[in-house]
Amino acid sequence: MKKSNKLSTPYYLCDEKLLKNNLEILQHVQNESGAKIILALKGFAMWSTFDLVKKYLKGCTASGLHEALLAREEFAKDDSSLEVHTYSPAFKDEDIDEIAKISDYVVFNSPNQLFKYKDRVKEINPHASLSLRINPEYSASPKEIYNPCGIYSRLGTTLENFNEDVLLHVDGLNFHALCEQDVDALEEVLKAFEEKFSKYFTHLKYINFGGGHHITKKGYDVERLIRIIKEFRAKYGVDVYLEPGEAVGWETGVLVSSVLDIVHNGIDIAILDTSAEAHMPDTLAMPYRAEVRGAGAAGEKKYTYRLAGNTCLAGDIMGDYSFDEPLKIGDKVIFEDQIHYTFVKNTTFNGIKLPSLAILRENKTLDVIKEFGYEDYKNRLS
Ligand SMILES: *Cc1c(COP(=O)(O)O)cnc(C)c1O
Numbered sequence: 001m002k003k004s005n006k007l008s009t010p011y012y013l014c015d016e017k018l019l020k021n022n023l024e025i026l027q028h029v030q031n032e033s034g035a036k037i038i039l040a041l042k043g044f045a046m047w048s049t050f051d052l053v054k055k056y057l058k059g060c061t062a063s064g065l066h067e068a069l070l071a072r073e074e075f076a077k078d079d080s081s082l083e084v085h086t087y088s089p090a091f092k093d094e095d096i097d098e099i100a101k102i103s104d105y106v107v108f109n110s111p112n113q114l115f116k117y118k119d120r121v122k123e124i125n126p127h128a129s130l131s132l133r134i135n136p137e138y139s140a141s142p143k144e145i146y147n148p149c150g151i152y153s154r155l156g157t158t159l160e161n162f163n164e165d166v167l168l169h170v171d172g173l174n175f176h177a178l179c180e181q182d183v184d185a186l187e188e189v190l191k192a193f194e195e196k197f198s199k200y201f202t203h204l205k206y207i208n209f210g211g212g213h214h215i216t217k218k219g220y221d222v223e224r225l226i227r228i229i230k231e232f233r234a235k236y237g238v239d240v241y242l243e244p245g246e247a248v249g250w251e252t253g254v255l256v257s258s259v260l261d262i263v264h265n266g267i268d269i270a271i272l273d274t275s276a277e278a279h280m281p282d283t284l285a286m287p288y289r290a291e292v293r294g295a296g297a298a299g300e301k302k303y304t305y306r307l308a309g310n311t312c313l314a315g316d317i318m319g320d321y322s323f324d325e326p327l328k329i330g331d332k333v334i335f336e337d338q339i340h341y342t343f344v345k346n347t348t349f350n351g352i353k354l355p356s357l358a359i360l361r362e363n364k365t366l367d368v369i370k371e372f373g374y375e376d377y378k379n380r381l382s
Contacts, residue, residue, distance in 0.1 A: 007368055009332065010274040010355035014046055014253035014339050016362050022216040022248055023056040029215060029222060030058075033229035035240040038085060039075075040211045041067040043245020043340045047074040048359060048369040053248065059083030061211075061243040062103070065095045072102045085208070085243070087133060087174065089154060091117055100124035107131040107174050107208070109156065111163040118169050131172040131208065132157055138192030139177040139185075141212075143286055146179040159196045167203045172238075176210025180246060183224045186213060190228070198236070206239040207232070215247040249340030254293070255279060255355060259331045260310060267320070268305045270327050274335075275309030277316045278349045282341050284315065291336040295321040307333060311350040348377040 026037050038059045047070060059082045060071035071084045086099050087107035100106065100121040106128050108114040114132055121128050135156030139149035148155040156175060177189045186209065201207070209229075214220050229240050257274040276283045283290055298304045298320035305327055309316035318335070327333075346354055354372035361367060 007356060007358060007366070009256050009258040010272075010279065010353075011358050011368075012253060012255050012338060012343055012355050013358045013360055013366070014049060014249075015360045016049065016052060017360075018252040019049060019249070020052060020362070022250060022252060023053060025216050025222065026244070026247070027056045029226060029229075029242070030056075033226040033240070034233055035209075035229045035242055036083075037242045037244065038083060039248055040243045040245030041070060042344065043211070044249035045070060045344050046249075046339070046357065046359075046369075048357070048367075050074045054082070057248075059085065059104070061085045061087065064088045064091075065099055068099060068102050085241075096120055097124055100128055103128060105129045105131060105172075107133055109133050109154075111157060111161065111166050114166060114169060129171045129205070131170050131174050131206075132166055133174040133176070134158075134162070134193065134197060136175050136177055136189055136193040136196065138189050139179075140181065140188060141177070141179045142181075143179065145285060149177045162197075164200075167200055170204070172204050172206035172208060173197065173200070174208035174210060174241075176208075176212065176243075178210065178212025180214050180217075181212055182214060182219075183221045183228065186225070187228060190232070201236040201238060204236075204238050206241060207236070208241040208243060211242070211244045211246070213242055213244050213247055214250070215242075215244060216250045217247070246340045251337045253337075253339040253360075255335040255338035255342065257333050257335070259327050259329050259333060261329060262305070262327060268303075268327075270305045270307050270333070271310055272307060272318075272333055273310055274355060275311045275313075275316050275349070275352050276318045277309060277311055277313050278347050278352050279309075279355055280318065280335065280338060280342060281345045281347075283318055289319045290338065292318075292321050293334040293336060295323050298322055303327065309352075311352055313350070348380060351377050353377075 036058045038061050039057050040061045042063050054075050062068035068086045083104045085105035086103040089109050106121050133156040135158045139147050141147035257272040259270045260273050261271045263269050301322035301324050303326045304322040306320050307318040357370040358368045
């Protein structure tokens with residue numbers, strides 16, 4: 001790790017103080033509701049912050065072997081209370097032994113997978129708790145690409161496909177049906193889930209409410225979430241888990257880029273040393289418009305530019321933004337809220353350099369925790 005005040009762009013800068021604020025909100029939810037909160041590594045896996053994160057959260061939810069390994073290596077707690085929950089849409093023969101060894105909870109997507117692997121998992125790790133992911137067949141997810149309960153979804157078991165023999169082997173049930181949603185959406189999902197499955201809850205020790213809870217967003221009704229969880233726990237006598245990713249990394253930092261060139265073709269276009277496709281993929285996948293510090297909508301301020309990436313993909317465009325002053329080559333362009341679902345998804349498409357990772361510590365020192373180069377590009381190819 002090096003300290004640097006001449007960090008070159010592009011880089012992600014995570015602000016530890018903002019991360020801590022989020023963790024304190026999640027801590028409050030845990031303390032008041034009795035729920036256990038684990039980090040979904042899929043959304044946020046900046047493991048250099050985990051010494052902080054693990055002071056607050058019980059463990060991690062992993063989407064497979066690699067994330068489970070990362071949780072074991074980097075989230076280990078002094079009192080060995082770390083919980084690793086591992087779920088994949090489908091596990092593989094070649095991974096299952098190692099997954100069983102390092103997971104405290106193994107969550108299956110279908111009865112078929114559960115029956116295939118339950119004995120093997122228990123043989124390797126008699127303490128592992130097994131669960132099944134349910135599809136409650138209700139979601140108000142704003143985007144189909146992020147809707148686990150949409151039509152023909154492969155994620156989770158529907159009531160029709162549920163097999164009561166499952167109850168002989170599982171201690172819990174999971175669902176994950178939300179995406180960036182408020183607590184009223186959770187209430188609707190819970191209603192559907194309870195209608196279909198509450199008759200089975202007496203067999204269970206826990207219910208995992210998944211992720212997608214926008215708990216740390218301004219205006220989220222945290223007290224109502226606490227009330228709902230407390231009522232649920234009291235009604236059914238089960239533990240409740242939440243496994244947010246986004247809510248942990250929400251608004252905890254930025255992606256800093258530089259203007260490399262400005263071209264004109266009908267409009268002014270600024271080419272940046274970053275990429276929507278490679279470094280901010282959700283802006284294209286969702287799609288959504290990232291906020292740019294100091295900028296407004298197109299036409300709102302005096303000088304409007306299309307901000308675009310330094311790849312050969314025509315559609316590598318962040319959007320049109322306006323500024324009070326004309327952009328100049330070398331100016332910094334700062335994209336807000338780029339710490340979750342960004343570097344966990346990055347690619348080296350076009351051989352473009354991966355942005356460095358940096359952390360602004362609470363004492364205001366800036367640690368560059370990772371820089372990338374040609375080797376990172378080459379090593380993924382052969
Ligand atoms: C993605 C995912 C999460 C985390 O979702 P966020 O929207 O980042 O909170 C939790 N659980 C499962 C099963 C997921 O697939």
